[in-house]
Amino acid sequence: MDTLTRTNPSSHLHACDVWFGYPGRPVLRGAHLEARAGEVTALAGGNGAGKTTLLDVVCGVREPERGEVWRPGRLAYVPQRTAVDARLPLTVGGLVATGTWAHRGLLRPLRRRDRATVGRAMERLGIVDLARRRVDELSGGQVQRALVARALATEAPVLVLDEPTTGLDCGTRRDLLAILAEIAAEGRVVLQATHDDSALDASDVVVELLHGRSRVRHTVVR
Numbered sequence: 001m002d003t004l005t006r007t008n009p010s011s012h013l014h015a016c017d018v019w020f021g022y023p024g025r026p027v028l029r030g031a032h033l034e035a036r037a038g039e040v041t042a043l044a045g046g047n048g049a050g051k052t053t054l055l056d057v058v059c060g061v062r063e064p065e066r067g068e069v070w071r072p073g074r075l076a077y078v079p080q081r082t083a084v085d086a087r088l089p090l091t092v093g094g095l096v097a098t099g100t101w102a103h104r105g106l107l108r109p110l111r112r113r114d115r116a117t118v119g120r121a122m123e124r125l126g127i128v129d130l131a132r133r134r135v136d137e138l139s140g141g142q143v144q145r146a147l148v149a150r151a152l153a154t155e156a157p158v159l160v161l162d163e164p165t166t167g168l169d170c171g172t173r174r175d176l177l178a179i180l181a182e183i184a185a186e187g188r189v190v191l192q193a194t195h196d197d198s199a200l201d202a203s204d205v206v207v208e209l210l211h212g213r214s215r216v217r218h219t220v221v222r
Ligand SMILES: Nc1ncnc2c1ncn2[C@@H]1O[C@H](COP(=O)(O)OP(=O)(O)OP(=O)(O)O)[C@@H](O)[C@H]1O
Pocket: 022, 023, 025, 027, 045, 046, 047, 048, 049, 050, 051, 052, 053, 054
């Protein structure tokens, strides 16, 4: 079998020689990606380069035609905000609480521990005051923060985000990037696909996708 997906005994997320295409459209042609615990890794590349496709493969949403993917345990995926149906009939608190389903099981009531996890995630993203607001009444930046809080509430060791800063104002973008750096510093893997220069600058490692292959563009030594 050419394709292999494994749980990584180390704390790194790793994709090796990944091939994937849509019908009649090859996209990934031997892409490699490594994202280490404790670092923010950015996946860069022009429109249509295959960033979302590679994230989908890395997260297990799409099965590669060839290649290997290792994941260090559970993973939380924040898709592009525009790919999320913001007409969700949910409050912000309800949305963030769905992040705890992995611990408590679908439709089981929130335990005290789950409520504390949800509260901490909302506090961290500065959205406690939005807890009772409906998601479909929020601005784009507020939805983005709620989605990241939901991912944090999963307590997964790996956080994968697709263009998390797109459409955010300067201050919100800066705050979100600082939060991602803090999350990585706690020993988690943070991987973000991005076009945003400030997000690239704030990342420890930048991997660029070009013609379906990837190369490390730079590693920032802090
Ligand atoms: N569901 C799909 N079916 C067919 N082709 C697709 C599908 N999704 C993406 N593609 C194509 O695959 C290629 C890579 O798309 P992908 O969304 O992965 O790129 P990207 O780097 O994330 O782009 P962007 O920066 O514009 O979001 C593009 O040519 C796109 O048109």
